[in-house]
Amino acid sequence: MQKPLQQxxxxxxYVPMPVEIIKIITEVETKDIKTFRxxxxxxxxxxxxxxxxxxxxxxxxxxxGESPIGIASSPTQKGYIEFTVQKAxxxxxxxxxxxxxxxxxxxxxxxxxxxxxxxxxxxxxxxxGGFAFTTLRSLINYMIFEENRKRFGKITVVYGARSPxxxxxxxxLEAWAKRGxxxxxxxxDKGDATWKGREGFVPTVxxxxxxxxxxxxxxxxxxxxxxxxxxxxxxxxxxxxxxxxTSLEMRMKCGIGKCGxxxxxxxxxxxxxxxxxxxxxxxxxxxx
Amino acid sequence: xxxxxxxxDKLSGIVKKMAxxxxxxxxxxxxxxxxxxxxxxxxxPLVAFANTKNAPKKVFFPHSELLVKYTRSPKGMxxxxxxxxxxEVVLFGVRPCDARSFALxxxxxxxxxxxxxxxxxxxxxxxxxxLACVQPPYASCFCTSVDGSPTSTQGADILIxxxxxxxxxxxVTPKGEALASYFGEATAADAGAEAKKKEIAEKSAAxxxxxxxxxxxxxxxxxxFEHPFWDTIAGKCLACGTCTYMCPTCxxxxxxxxxxxxxxxxxxxxDSCMFPLFTKETSGHNPRTxxxxxxxxxxxxxxxxxxxxxxxxxxxxxxxxxxxxxxNIDIRKIVTDISKL
Numbered sequence: 001m002q003k004p005l006q007q008x009x010x011x012x013x014y015v016p017m018p019v020e021i022i023k024i025i026t027e028v029e030t031k032d033i034k035t036f037r038x039x040x041x042x043x044x045x046x047x048x049x050x051x052x053x054x055x056x057x058x059x060x061x062x063x064x065g066e067s068p069i070g071i072a073s074s075p076t077q078k079g080y081i082e083f084t085v086q087k088a089x090x091x092x093x094x095x096x097x098x099x100x101x102x103x104x105x106x107x108x109x110x111x112x113x114x115x116x117x118x119x120x121x122x123x124x125x126x127x128x129g130g131f132a133f134t135t136l137r138s139l140i141n142y143m144i145f146e147e148n149r150k151r152f153g154k155i156t157v158v159y160g161a162r163s164p165x166x167x168x169x170x171x172x173l174e175a176w177a178k179r180g181x182x183x184x185x186x187x188x189d190k191g192d193a194t195w196k197g198r199e200g201f202v203p204t205v206x207x208x209x210x211x212x213x214x215x216x217x218x219x220x221x222x223x224x225x226x227x228x229x230x231x232x233x234x235x236x237x238x239x240x241x242x243x244x245x246t247s248l249e250m251r252m253k254c255g256i257g258k259c260g261x262x263x264x265x266x267x268x269x270x271x272x273x274x275x276x277x278x279x280x281x282x283x284x285x286x287x288x
Numbered sequence: 289x290x291x292x293x294x295x296x297d298k299l300s301g302i303v304k305k306m307a308x309x310x311x312x313x314x315x316x317x318x319x320x321x322x323x324x325x326x327x328x329x330x331x332x333p334l335v336a337f338a339n340t341k342n343a344p345k346k347v348f349f350p351h352s353e354l355l356v357k358y359t360r361s362p363k364g365m366x367x368x369x370x371x372x373x374x375x376e377v378v379l380f381g382v383r384p385c386d387a388r389s390f391a392l393x394x395x396x397x398x399x400x401x402x403x404x405x406x407x408x409x410x411x412x413x414x415x416x417x418x419l420a421c422v423q424p425p426y427a428s429c430f431c432t433s434v435d436g437s438p439t440s441t442q443g444a445d446i447l448i449x450x451x452x453x454x455x456x457x458x459x460v461t462p463k464g465e466a467l468a469s470y471f472g473e474a475t476a477a478d479a480g481a482e483a484k485k486k487e488i489a490e491k492s493a494a495x496x497x498x499x500x501x502x503x504x505x506x507x508x509x510x511x512x513f514e515h516p517f518w519d520t521i522a523g524k525c526l527a528c529g530t531c532t533y534m535c536p537t538c539x540x541x542x543x544x545x546x547x548x549x550x551x552x553x554x555x556x557x558x559d560s561c562m563f564p565l566f567t568k569e570t571s572g573h574n575p576r577t578x579x580x581x582x583x584x585x586x587x588x589x590x591x592x593x594x595x596x597x598x599x600x601x602x603x604x605x606x607x608x609x610x611x612x613x614x615x616n617i618d619i620r621k622i623v624t625d626i627s628k629l
Contacts, residue, residue, distance in 0.1 A: 005367055012405045014355050014543075014554075018366060062358035062365035062554065063547045089570035103364035251569045253543045256402035259559070260540030260589070261567050264575075265513075266596035271402065285513045287575050287585075 006044045013256050016060035016105025017045040022080060024100055029165030032087040033131055034096060035072060038106060039080045049109060051075055052116060053138035054247065054275050057108030058255050059083060059095065067091040068252045068270070071109065072134040074141035076148070081106070084134045084168060110255040111274050114139050114219060115245065123153035125211045127230060129160050129202050129222025133168050135247060136221050140176070149181060156183040156211045160202040160226070164188050164195045185209050203229040213238040219245045231278070241278035248274045248281075248288055264288045290465065292474035293481055294455040299448070302470050303333045303380050313347055314380040315340045327380075335450075338425035339383045339606065343536035345393060347379055348410045352557045355406065355543065360550035368551070371406075377414040378467070385431045385604040387418045387443035389536035394443075395598040396539060415463045418444035422488050424496045428607030430620060432493055434502040436604055439489040451484045500620045501627040502591070502601050508629055509592040513584070517629055521622055522583040524615045529560035531609035531617075532586070537602045540566070561585050587622060 009017045023037035036059075040046040051057075051071055058066040067089065073082035087096040098104070114135070124143065128136045136159075143152045157176070161167045167186065176184050187198040187205045198205065202222065211218070218234050220227060227246065234244055250262035250269040257271035265285040267273060276284075294302075306312050307327040314333035315322050324340040324347075327333055359368040390411070397407035421429075421438035431437060441447045445464030449456045457474055459465045532538040542559040545552055559566060562582050568574040576582050594602035603619070610618050 002369060008370060012370075013402060014404075014406075015367070015370075020363070062367075063545050063552045065545050066543065092570075098364070101363060103361065103366055105367075249569070250575065251567050253541070256404075257399070258396060258402070258404055258539070258541070259543070259556075260561065261559070263585075263589070263593065265588075266593040287581065 006042050009045060010048065013107065014254070016058070016066075016107045017049065018042065018103055019045075019081075019106050021098055021100055021102045021104065024098075027084060027168045027170075029163075032096070033084060033168065034087075035082055035084045035168075036095065036098075037073075037080050037082050038104070041103070046079075049081065049106070051081070051109035052113035053142045054114035054135050055109040055111050056135070056255075056274065057081075057083070057106050057110055058252075059085070059091065060105030060107055061091055061094050062105065064094045065091045066107070066253070067095075068110070068255055070135035070138075070247070070274075072137055074138045074145065076142055076145040084131070084137075086131050107255060111270055112272065114275055115277075116142075119143075119217055119219075120151045121153065121215075123212070123214070123216040124155050125216055125218040125234075126155070126157045126159070127202065127206060127218060127220040127222070128158070129226035129230075130162065130166065131168070132221040132223065133159055136219065137169055137172070139219065140182070141172075144176070144179065144182065153215065154183065155181065156185070156209060158185045158187070158202060158205050158209055160187040160189070160200075160205065160222075162189045164192055164197075183209070201229070202226050203233050206230055206233045207236075210237060213240075213243070217243045217245060221247050241282060244278045245275060246278065246281070248276060250288060290459045290468065291477035291482065292457045292459075292471055293451075293477045294448075294457050294471060294474040296450075296454055298473050299335060299455060300333060303327065306378050306380070306467070306470055307333075310376045310378060312378045312380055313344065324379075324381075333380055335381065335419065337381075339386070339608075340381075341534075341608075343389065343534060343606070343608065344379055344382050344386050345389055345536050345539075347377060347414065348390065348407050349393065349397075349539060349541075349558075352555055353406060355554045355556055358552050358554070365552070374410040374413050377410070378417060379414060380417045382416050382418050382444065383425070383606070384418050384420060384438060384440040384442075384444065384447070385429075385436055385606040386536050387416050388431075388436050388440055388604045389443065389606075390416060391443035392537050392594075392598075392600055392602055392604070393539055395600060415445045415467055416443060417446040417448060417464075417467075420447055420449040420489070420492075422450050422492055424492060426607050426611070428498060428610045428620075429496055429605060430498040430500055430607065431605035432496050433498070433500040434601045434603045434605045437489070438492040438496065439485070449485050449488060451481060451488065454481075456481050456485050498607075498620060500623040502603070502605075502623065503595075505591055505623055505626045506595050508626055509588060512626070512629055513588070515629060517626065518580050518584045521587075521617070522579040525562070525579045525583060525617055526615055527562050527564065527579055527582070528614060529562040530612050530614065531619075532560040532562055533558060534608040534612045536604055536606055536608070537590070561589070587619070587626075591623065 018041040019038040397404035
């Protein structure tokens with residue numbers, strides 16, 4: 001007799017929990033980045049999928065494969081989880097073809113997370129570039145949730161994209177801008193006719209915003225080129241490597257430290273990461 | 289630990305009796321090779337052999353393994369079934385180096401946080417009968433340099449040692465003791481047998497000429513990731529991956545999907561850090577673009593990363609990679625050279 005699926009997924013980290021795509025949002029004008037809102041088919045799985053911002057999951061499409069994607073929703077949002085996915089390979093392309101109502105699978109939550117306990121009581125600077133804003137969005141929504149907001153100090157956000165049409169979560173950006181408790185700085189490399197906001201690269205905007213290093217932690221995610229030019233800005237502002245946190249990406253399969261491909265030195269990005277402080281990264285090899 | 293003496297001509301019959309009751313893997317002659325295979329009626333389990341060409345890890349971690357089955361539904365692909373439960377298995381004639389590989393793989397697949405149910409189930413339902421090496425089978429053997437020995441019981445449930453006139457059968461674990469009934473004809477081992485075993489163990493270990501500084505290179509590896517030495521090791525490597533496929537402790541795998549009609553399977557297959565695609569990302573970015581980087585990964589994984597994570601060297605000194613490399617890359621020489629950096 002086969003065990004019920006709920007029991008199998010509880011015992012076997014390789015078997016995905018069934019989820020239904022309940023909403024698809026096309027995020028960008030190029031239409032190659034979509035947010036998928038997924039609801040668990042079995043309520044027990046929703047209970048089991050207890051996650052923290054910064055974690056990821058393997059999106060699982062039977063017949064195609066799996067893809068590790070950061071969780072874009074916040075655990076304060078109940079009844080569903082969200083993933084913002086760029087169309088790139090076999091699995092993500094297949095996902096982009098799917099419609100609301102389709103069943104697929106999720107394995108997770110996987111990896112460590114943004115270090116919430118470390119962040120509590122501090123001023124938080126969020127720096128994001130382009131498509132790498134997803135788990136930062138999770139963190140922001142977590143921190144500004146009513147019951148959580150008082151546990152964090154000043155929240156400063158610098159978020160940039162190449163053009164206005166490539167900004168993610170536009171409705172949320174507007175809502176955040178209306179709140180009095182986030183210093184939100186949205187920028188684009190180059191605006192268009194309708195763009196009334198800021199123009200300029202993320203490193204330059206960080207320099208202008210110049211967040212104080214006092215009791216502050218910077219959480220940064222973005223394309224390598226953005227990271228490369230932004231870090232010196234924060235070093236100049238006096239941020240220590242212990243107080244700059246980022247998230248790594250590597251090719252993954254199992255997501256649980258067995259299949260052997262995502263290690264950086266002795267650490268597996270899937271299970272020991274993906275989140276590391278720059279101080280921790282300094283101790284690892286530079287093979288990522 | 290219970291110890292018994294068994295007349296030498298009885299062993300083959302005992303193994304065949306076990307094979308009648310359950311699946312038994314044993315070393316068997318297969319054309320020019322000795323292979324570790326399921327013992328079928330009419331096949332003779334070998335006791336006098338060097339070592340099997342293939343490592344026995346495949347019993348617990350098969351080349352290709354079903355993870356989950358699925359099928360098409362009106363709303364998309366959905367789960368349909370799990371693989372059948374593992375059967376009870378006996379592995380007979382495992383050399384002590386290969387038995388140690390199970391203990392090393394247990395550290396990874398049976399970790400506290402993330403457990404691999406496929407491996408663990410097969411491992412739990414198996415018993416390992418080791419055959420001690422009364423003399424080192426190959427000149428390339430170097431188990432004593434990587435925390436092993438030709439008579440090691442690590443990873444074994446029963447250890448059988450050829451004392452010349454008879455076999456000493458040591459029941460190492462409860463799983464081994466559970467097979468004691470098959471050894472009904474064996475008699476209690478006396479102090480003389482134990483002394484003889486000790487003598488053989490010392491002689492066999494001393495006969496292993498090939499030595500490498502297994503643990504000693506760890507502090508050197510800790511600080512030499514960027515050392516120019518790595519440029520010198522992989523020039524002739526063909527990236528064929530043979531070393532990783534022959535290795536009893538290599539455990540890297542790929543997960544892939546296969547469909548036929550409306551039904552499909554998700555399977556895992558052995559993969560290799562020697563292959564360029566192993567780490568290549570969808571974006572095209574690859575953290576390890578050169579064979580030098582991939583060789584460094586393989587060596588570091590075995591002699592540094594595994595030590596960092598599990599306090600064990602992920603090499604049992606079987607020498608299969610040394611013997612099977614088509615371009616004669618010798619891990620023993622690389623380790624020795626590192627010790628001189």
